[in-house]
Amino acid sequence: MKKYLPHTDESMEINAADIKSFRNNGHILIPGVMERDEVEFFRNAIVKAVSIYNTEKRKMEERDTYGKAFLQIMNLWRVDETVKEFVFSKRLAGIAAQLLGVEKVRLYHDQALFKEPGGGPTPWHQDQYYWPIDTSNTVTMWMPLIDINQEMGIMAFASGSHTKGSVLEYEISDKSEMEFDHYIKDKGYAVRSASAMHAGDTTWHYGFTIHNAPGNKSPVIREVMTIIYIADGAKVVTPKNVYQENDRRSWLQSAPVGAVIDSSLNPILG
Numbered sequence: 001m002k003k004y005l006p007h008t009d010e011s012m013e014i015n016a017a018d019i020k021s022f023r024n025n026g027h028i029l030i031p032g033v034m035e036r037d038e039v040e041f042f043r044n045a046i047v048k049a050v051s052i053y054n055t056e057k058r059k060m061e062e063r064d065t066y067g068k069a070f071l072q073i074m075n076l077w078r079v080d081e082t083v084k085e086f087v088f089s090k091r092l093a094g095i096a097a098q099l100l101g102v103e104k105v106r107l108y109h110d111q112a113l114f115k116e117p118g119g120g121p122t123p124w125h126q127d128q129y130y131w132p133i134d135t136s137n138t139v140t141m142w143m144p145l146i147d148i149n150q151e152m153g154i155m156a157f158a159s160g161s162h163t164k165g166s167v168l169e170y171e172i173s174d175k176s177e178m179e180f181d182h183y184i185k186d187k188g189y190a191v192r193s194a195s196a197m198h199a200g201d202t203t204w205h206y207g208f209t210i211h212n213a214p215g216n217k218s219p220v221i222r223e224v225m226t227i228i229y230i231a232d233g234a235k236v237v238t239p240k241n242v243y244q245e246n247d248r249r250s251w252l253q254s255a256p257v258g259a260v261i262d263s264s265l266n267p268i269l270g
């Protein structure tokens with residue numbers, strides 16, 4: 001029997017209104033980016049890879065707030081050929097390039113984010129607090145691999161919050177939840193979230209968009225796969241904190257400050 005392979009290289013055109021909305025709000029939901037059978041094909045590989053490569057073995061009550069929020073397994077594209085096909089999808093990279101308004105995007109890294117039953121909320125944060133990159137033209141694609149609802153932990157975004165760049169220097173923690181919450185209320189940003197998402201729907205947010213997600217109150221694992229894209233031509237900046245230094249070593253192959261990001265871990269994807 002012929003092996004089923006999804007056509008993930010077929011492009012998907014994003015209309016001008018959606019691109020404008022993404023750039024104004026800092027986030028957008030794009031439904032139906034993958035068909036149900038495509039997602040199912042990749043889900044099998046991602047779930048298997050997560051079960052092999054997850055190193056979090058502590059009980060929920062023994063973990064800190066970050067640890068309770070999700071199982072986080074990075075760069076699965078390097079260990080599984082089917083996951084690689086998902087992460088290297090030209091359709092996904094093409095959407096990232098259209099949203100960022102660039103010819104080409106590079107991979108920063110992928111990550112599976114599985115929120116377990118009873119898993120805690122993901123506190124408010126800005127992703128780019130962790131990244132030693134000289135551009136704010138970065139975007140994360142977030143795709144549930146099964147149908148999900150609010151009970152399971154759908155992302156919420158502070159609309160328009162990306163425009164100020166780095167506003168508070170907090171890692172993901174109870175403190176970041178509290179401080180960003182005050183900040184969002186103080187600035188009057190509207191907080192937007194989908195009530196439900198189907199497998200294969202996606203959200204996209206800039207690296208500086210403030211976002212969080214509620215805990216998982218359902219008995220089912222919230223299986224999500226994410227890919228972080230950066231505009232081609234971005235450079236490494238001096239790390240501002242230990243996390244950025246770790247990221248420089250882990251995801252940029254220790255590229256020196258000032259170098260154009262082009263290591264073999266950061267291929268052009270579309």
Ligand SMILES: O=C(O)CCC(=O)C(=O)O
Pocket residue numbers: 069070113115122127140142153155211212213224226
């Ligand atoms: O999946 C979550 O709960 C949070 C994800 C997130 O913060 C991100 O993808 O940037």
